[in-house]
Amino acid sequence: MILTLTLNPSLDRTIEVGSLTRGAVIRAAAAHLDPGGKGVNVSRALLANQVRSCAVIPFGGDEGRQLVGLLSAEGIDMIPVSVGGSTRSNVTLAEPDGTVTKLNEPGTALTPSELDTLASAVLGAAESADWVVASGSLPPGVPVDVYAGLCRRFAAAGIQTAIDTSGPALVAAVAAGPTLVKPNREELAEATGTPITRLGDVIDAAEKLRGMGARSVLTSLGADGALLMEDDRFWYGRCPVEEPRSSVGAGDAMLAGFLAAGASGEAALAEGLAWASAAVGLPGSRMPAPADIDRSAVRISTPDPAQPLVSGG
Numbered sequence: 001m002i003l004t005l006t007l008n009p010s011l012d013r014t015i016e017v018g019s020l021t022r023g024a025v026i027r028a029a030a031a032h033l034d035p036g037g038k039g040v041n042v043s044r045a046l047l048a049n050q051v052r053s054c055a056v057i058p059f060g061g062d063e064g065r066q067l068v069g070l071l072s073a074e075g076i077d078m079i080p081v082s083v084g085g086s087t088r089s090n091v092t093l094a095e096p097d098g099t100v101t102k103l104n105e106p107g108t109a110l111t112p113s114e115l116d117t118l119a120s121a122v123l124g125a126a127e128s129a130d131w132v133v134a135s136g137s138l139p140p141g142v143p144v145d146v147y148a149g150l151c152r153r154f155a156a157a158g159i160q161t162a163i164d165t166s167g168p169a170l171v172a173a174v175a176a177g178p179t180l181v182k183p184n185r186e187e188l189a190e191a192t193g194t195p196i197t198r199l200g201d202v203i204d205a206a207e208k209l210r211g212m213g214a215r216s217v218l219t220s221l222g223a224d225g226a227l228l229m230e231d232d233r234f235w236y237g238r239c240p241v242e243e244p245r246s247s248v249g250a251g252d253a254m255l256a257g258f259l260a261a262g263a264s265g266e267a268a269l270a271e272g273l274a275w276a277s278a279a280v281g282l283p284g285s286r287m288p289a290p291a292d293i294d295r296s297a298v299r300i301s302t303p304d305p306a307q308p309l310v311s312g313g
């Protein structure tokens with residue numbers, strides 16, 4: 001069972017527009033409301049592919065109750081912890097070419113008592129878990145070393161940990177020796193203080209992140225694919241998407257597919273790439289089901305360090 005912790009979950013509202021014009025009234029082509037948050041999406045993707053998962057989340061206010069309702073409707077196994085602040089809403093403006101502009105609220109602060117309750121819920125549920133995934137931003141007021149503290153406690157219990165976050169929270173978590181971290185290109189560059197413009201920069205930065213404490217580093221690179229580094233080996237792959245709809249949640253789908261396929265080596269990277277590209281082809285932050293996943297488009301290759309990275313960054 002893969003347990004996920006999302007300290008800052010969200011209601012994800014995706015609004016599909018023909019184009020963006022600042023100051024204009026834009027009539028949306030369509031709108032979607034999904035339960036959101038990085039760890040929540042990992043659990044959603046796993047459930048959609050018949051892999052056991054449980055999501056630990058704080059929830060508060062009408063928005064929080066709506067989030068729990070949406071997750072219940074999807075059949076998500078969860079441990080919802082009631083908190084005083086309202087759950088945030090994040091808005092994505094999605095254009096026809098797949099370009100997304102995302103507006104993420106900061107979320108509402110968690111009190112020390114609420115944080116303790118969440119940590120106790122995770123530690124209790126972790127006894128029956130193979131992995132604990134701690135994923136997403138931290139709400140205001142949460143200490144940046146919260147993931148690091150959980151990593152140390154799970155390591156002592158022999159439970160594997162996967163972290164997907166950014167900034168100081170990522171650097172602090174890495175120092176605690178997580179089994180796996182899943183930065184995107186910008187998060188890897190920021191955590192290691194190195195500019196990343198070519199594939200060789202990703203290899204060097206991932207090695208630096210391993211030297212800082214992470215055991216395996218799965219770096220997602222948008223349309224450029226992903227690079228996995230573990231021990232003294234690394235693999236690179238990509239999976240083109242003919243009609244990108246929304247990349248929101250693609251990294252979460254990648255992490256879910258990677259874990260579902262054993263969380264190590266070329267086969268797990270390939271599965272993560274397939275789930276991620278399937279997510280990109282879906283609207284909003286919808287997670288892919290088996291029928292959405294096309295493994296035939298995955299290409300694993302020997303990375304060329306000189307290969308420029310063309311997407312994002």
Ligand SMILES: Nc1ncnc2c1ncn2[C@@H]1O[C@H](COP(=O)(O)OP(=O)(O)OP(=O)(O)O)[C@@H](O)[C@H]1O
Pocket residue numbers: 183184185219220221222223224225226238239240241244247248249250251252253254272273276277280
């Ligand atoms: N335009 C695209 N074409 C093909 N694959 C894509 C595209 N965008 C994303 N992907 C796939 O999704 C993976 C994750 O994308 P990205 O690097 O943007 O992760 P992320 O920033 O963590 O995403 P999120 O935080 O929204 O989950 C990429 O490694 C790639 O496999």
Ligand SMILES: O=P(O)(O)OC[C@@]1(O)O[C@H](CO)[C@@H](O)[C@@H]1O
Pocket residue numbers: 008010012035036037038041090102104135136137138248249250251252285
């Ligand atoms: O603010 P965070 O926690 O970094 O990211 C939150 C979020 O953008 O991540 C998911 C996509 O990965 C969305 O469901 C959600 O809105």
